[in-house]
Amino acid sequence: METNTEVKAIAKGIRIVPQKTRLVIDLIRGKDTKDALAILANQPQKAARVIEKVLNSAIANAVNNNNMNESNLFVKACYVDQGQVMKRAKMDSRGRVGRKDHKTSHITVVVSERNK
Numbered sequence: 001m002e003t004n005t006e007v008k009a010i011a012k013g014i015r016i017v018p019q020k021t022r023l024v025i026d027l028i029r030g031k032d033t034k035d036a037l038a039i040l041a042n043q044p045q046k047a048a049r050v051i052e053k054v055l056n057s058a059i060a061n062a063v064n065n066n067n068m069n070e071s072n073l074f075v076k077a078c079y080v081d082q083g084q085v086m087k088r089a090k091m092d093s094r095g096r097v098g099r100k101d102h103k104t105s106h107i108t109v110v111v112s113e114r115n116k
Helices: 018-025 033-041 046-066
Strands: 006-014 073-091 097-113
Touching (some): 006 046, 006 073, 018 046, 018 073, 046 073, 046 097
Antiparallel strands (some): 006 097
16 A cells, blocks of 8 residues: 655644754654654753654654554654844843844754555
């Protein structure tokens, strides 16, 4: 049974800098979902918890909406885009006001079924 169906899950507006999130998401690209969940469970970063939730959501979407077999799923693609930047004032030296940017991330995980 040849299927090229992809299922994805997206988390938007996550308050983690995209550069830090990309370091974690690069670890799971192309892996089986069981291996990817094991990798994320052993990472200390805050981004790993969020990516784990998005991956679980993508797996649930594949199983419930597209009747895919959970044991054959793998991470086909995963990427992090930059979201909105919240600009905040920060007091600077000599009475000036600087800027402190709070960056956000959009996390996307795409899973697909591997033929075995």
